[in-house]
Amino acid sequence: MTSHPAPDERPGTDAEAAAREFTAHRPRLFGIAYRMLGSAAEAEDTVQDAYLRWSDADRTELVHPGAWLAKVVTRLCLNRLTSARATRERYTGPWLPEPVLTAGGGLPGAPGTGPLEAAERRDEVSTALLLLLERLTPAERAVYVLREAFGYPHREIAGLLDLGEANCRQLYGRAARRVAGPGDDGAAARFDPPAPERHREFVESFVAAAREGDLAGLEKVLAADVVWWGDGGGKVRSALRPVRGRDHVLRFLAGVARRTEEGARLTVVEVNGAPGVVLHVGARVLGVASVDVRPDGLVTDVRMVMNPDKLGYAARQFAAYPESGA
Incomplete structure (x- = not known):
């Protein structure tokens, strides 16, 4: 008669249990890392580094695995932030956080961004807040997040x-x-956003006018002091300074329309917890923008990330959208 090992003695059981345990904590760990670093790619790398440490750890000594993992991820982020600051000081043009698509708290099949299921929590991952966090020292940012x-x-x-x-x-x-204080970094929201349904309607109006190249329509939906922030990172053509004022933004958008790749489309999606826009050709993502809107429907800030190094995560998410054609 062949004997079988007890369940906890089967080869690989401990590793499999450890993997399941880590997977249960992964969304929160990614959420911490993304908010700390402002980069989905770096957050993924950080979580993977934490998994390697988790795999090598003596887990029999860990009373609270979630706290241990949160500490590991936070410390890894603090180390990365030190070098990230120097890199961002040399960045070509405006630096913007790497966008994530957050519909419903995370697309099926795509890594989540932490506890974003409740609408009242989504502003905690907004582009504006992530920019405000750039004002903080690494230690301040860790405590605040x-x-x-x-x-x-x-x-x-x-x-x-x-x-x-x-x-x-x-x-x-x-x-x-420091987060609440004034600044000229495009971070602070100048107005409370409209209700989510109205917010999406206003962004849809902005996108409809942009799709048609309707400058008169765009003029109606842009605030007089609207600002366009473009992050090309020196990899693609983009404005090297913020474009300020309705007339300047309209001229800039007219020039962008002439240069945009044939077949490119604009699709409204949820970006960092609020209605935003993906510029794409089929499933290939060319840019992702967050759009700030006043309660009266006028667009005050557009922050467009076009640096291809920052679009990989959002592109994988967008591939799950029917509109992507993937």
């Missing part, structure tokens, strides 16, 4: 960062003041 986006108590944050609780409270207070 863990507290605001994930609700960690200060005592737990102190343990994750190996800091004193009082120090964490000071870092959080300083971060909150």
